[in-house]
Amino acid sequence: PHTAGPAAVGLRFEPLTQQTGDHVTVPPGYLHDVLIRWGDPLFSDAPVFDPERQSAEAQERQFGYNNDFVGLLPLGRGDHVMVVNHEYTNEEIMFPGYDPDNPTRQQVETAWAAHGLTVVAVSGRRRGRRSGALDVVVDHDLNRRLPLSAEFELTGPVAGSHYVRTSADPEGRTVLGTVNNCAGGLTPWGTWLTGEENFHQYFANADAIRDPLERERLDRYGAESAETERKWERFDERWDLAQEPNEINRFGWIVEVDPYDPTSTPKKRTAMGRFKHEGATVRLAADGRAVAYMGDDERFEYLYKFVSAEAYRPDDDEHNATLLEHGTLYVARFTGDSPAGEIDGTGALPSDGAFDGTGEWIPLVSGTTSHVPGMTPEEVLCFTRQAGDAVGATAMDRPEDVEPSPRTGHVYAALTNNTDRTAEQADEVNPRAENRFGHVLELVEDSDDAAAATFSWRLFLVCGDPEDPGTYFAGYDKDQVSAISCPDNLAFDDHGNLWISTDGQPDSLGANDALYGVAVDGRRRGEVRQFLAVPTGAETCGPVITDERVLVAVQHPGEVDGANYENQASHWPDGGSSVPRPSIVVAYRADGKRTGHA
Numbered sequence: 001p002h003t004a005g006p007a008a009v010g011l012r013f014e015p016l017t018q019q020t021g022d023h024v025t026v027p028p029g030y031l032h033d034v035l036i037r038w039g040d041p042l043f044s045d046a047p048v049f050d051p052e053r054q055s056a057e058a059q060e061r062q063f064g065y066n067n068d069f070v071g072l073l074p075l076g077r078g079d080h081v082m083v084v085n086h087e088y089t090n091e092e093i094m095f096p097g098y099d100p101d102n103p104t105r106q107q108v109e110t111a112w113a114a115h116g117l118t119v120v121a122v123s124g125r126r127r128g129r130r131s132g133a134l135d136v137v138v139d140h141d142l143n144r145r146l147p148l149s150a151e152f153e154l155t156g157p158v159a160g161s162h163y164v165r166t167s168a169d170p171e172g173r174t175v176l177g178t179v180n181n182c183a184g185g186l187t188p189w190g191t192w193l194t195g196e197e198n199f200h201q202y203f204a205n206a207d208a209i210r211d212p213l214e215r216e217r218l219d220r221y222g223a224e225s226a227e228t229e230r231k232w233e234r235f236d237e238r239w240d241l242a243q244e245p246n247e248i249n250r251f252g253w254i255v256e257v258d259p260y261d262p263t264s265t266p267k268k269r270t271a272m273g274r275f276k277h278e279g280a281t282v283r284l285a286a287d288g289r290a291v292a293y294m295g296d297d298e299r300f301e302y303l304y305k306f307v308s309a310e311a312y313r314p315d316d317d318e319h320n321a322t323l324l325e326h327g328t329l330y331v332a333r334f335t336g337d338s339p340a341g342e343i344d345g346t347g348a349l350p351s352d353g354a355f356d357g358t359g360e361w362i363p364l365v366s367g368t369t370s371h372v373p374g375m376t377p378e379e380v381l382c383f384t385r386q387a388g389d390a391v392g393a394t395a396m397d398r399p400e401d402v403e404p405s406p407r408t409g410h411v412y413a414a415l416t417n418n419t420d421r422t423a424e425q426a427d428e429v430n431p432r433a434e435n436r437f438g439h440v441l442e443l444v445e446d447s448d449d450a451a452a453a454t455f456s457w458r459l460f461l462v463c464g465d466p467e468d469p470g471t472y473f474a475g476y477d478k479d480q481v482s483a484i485s486c487p488d489n490l491a492f493d494d495h496g497n498l499w500i501s502t503d504g505q506p507d508s509l510g511a512n513d514a515l516y517g518v519a520v521d522g523r524r525r526g527e528v529r530q531f532l533a534v535p536t537g538a539e540t541c542g543p544v545i546t547d548e549r550v551l552v553a554v555q556h557p558g559e560v561d562g563a564n565y566e567n568q569a570s571h572w573p574d575g576g577s578s579v580p581r582p583s584i585v586v587a588y589r590a591d592g593k594r595t596g597h598a
């Protein structure tokens with residue numbers, strides 16, 4: 001039904017129509033600035049960015065490439081520490097004269113430095129209290145780059161096991177770097193969680209692995225059979241499975257970083273399982289235990305949660321820093337409540353009017369006790385996908401961000417798309433065949449307790465062009481909503497609204513990727529409104545939404561088939577004939593009022 005009157009509080013802006021073009025677009029009355037770009041200095045000794053003269057040495061002092069997750073933690077008086085993932089590199093559009101068959105050592109080492117993480121202080125004070133603008137604080141004590149040369153510690157049950165020992169690290173406890181960090185989350189105890197996602201693509205020569213069990217484990221994650229696309233294996237044998245078969249097992253984890261301690265060693269938390277981690281977001285259970293929700297972003301993969309053994313203690317950082325080392329890892333199984341024959345793969349609602357049902361969290365491993373027959377605890381945690389297979393977990397349409405509402409505890413999962421699902425494989429929780437547009441799941445834990453073993457669920461959005469009959473916007477009037485597809489990152493604003501950023505609209509809707517806000521409760525539930533669109537070839541990542549401002553990470557601008565350094569598809573943000581630069585954008589009200597308020 002059409003709902004008269006203003007939109008939900010926090011979403012009162014004029015929604016954008018579908019955008020194209022090589023620029024960032026925001027609603028009337030909003031301004032936006034580029035806060036920091038690939039190559040901008042974190043330290044005053046960093047050289048000025050020069051795309052024609054790149055080096056690892058420069059890049060390790062500059063903001064990295066392909067910013068994805070963004071988090072803001074308070075520093076007081078309007079300042080923040082900003083944490084950012086640098087998921088991957090686009091060598092063809094980064095480097096002049098790049099030859100994909102023969103990358104140079106300098107290019108490869110620069111790419112190693114452009115991966116990883118950034119911690120950087122930002123200040124909201126310099127432009128006055130009424131402005132949402134932010135400025136980078138170069139040389140702040142907390143500024144930090146964590147490139148592929150930085151030390152990370154493995155903790156929890158897999159640390160030290162023979163699956164993670166290598167010739168460079170016979171103890172199996174110290175890993176150099178983190179790769180493909182996609183989404184993430186901030187914890188109630190002030191740390192940052194970041195997910196190692198498509199780590200498999202960096203490892204070459206799986207064909208050299210002759211042991212059938214070892215090969216099966218590699219293939220379940222999809223390591224490259226011969227050369228990798230980036231060919232890092234030519235420059236460091238740790239990327240070559242024929243030389244170092246265990247290095248790959250040291251990636252694919254959730255990483256915990258303390259951004260307030262620039263000398264701390266980040267931790268890879270093996271108790272949370274190893275898969276293509278999109279990210280992890282934490283909610284406290286009724287008894288104070290930390291519950292982390294996690295997606296494995298690949299077609300037909302699973303949704304997981306980790307429940308810590310011990311409870312969070314306010315003001316006990318030392319204790320809280322160990323919460324993610326001990327606990328139980330679960331995988332989700334979903335059951336629909338409509339007859340299977342009513343799910344025809346088109347997205348047509350079943351006769352009870354909802355894609356909905358119940359589900360259970362199946363325990364895989366608790367501390368050093370395995371719940372999976374035939375697998376040790378270390379094997380369940382290191383080869384978690386196989387553990388999920390063994391217990392009959394539900395194969396989902398690419399689980400991206402999973403985010404509990406800080407207000408209600410209801411959990412939202414972005415299922416970005418899955419064009420491989422057939423009509424026969426359609427089920428009530430993944431109801432469309434050749435799912436190009438994705439959907440958003442809403443999960444309610446029984447007794448509203450994040451540690452519950454069972455839950456109910458329903459699909460909140462079945463995305464696409466609202467004129468497509470196979471879409472659903474929580475029952476809201478489809479004439480009143482923005483088209484949306486390929487939901488990826490999720491975030492909540494100060495008013496309990498869900499914000500969704502997308503990855504894949506150019507191919508699915510013919511429009512630039514974008515950021516949307518939607519009410520999840522009340523009369524406006526399901527009213528999707530587009531707030532911001534990103535430039536040509538870019539993906540919208542990271543969103544942070546507060547009353548003061550909206551932050552997005554503009555990832556891979558100009559990533560278009562056939563584009564290269566000499567023939568760019570985007571010149572954002574510097575314009576002219578410049579190289580595109582992944583950047584963080586901050587948007588805010590021109591009149592100094594609050595985001596989405598009248």
Ligand code: FEO
Pocket residue numbers: 087182183197278297400488
């Ligand atoms: Fe890196 Fe799942 O998107």
Ligand code: CA
Pocket residue numbers: 336337338350352353354355356357428
């Ligand atoms: Ca149903």
Ligand code: CA
Pocket residue numbers: 182183278400488489503
């Ligand atoms: Ca993502």
Ligand code: CA
Pocket residue numbers: 400416488503
């Ligand atoms: Ca994605």
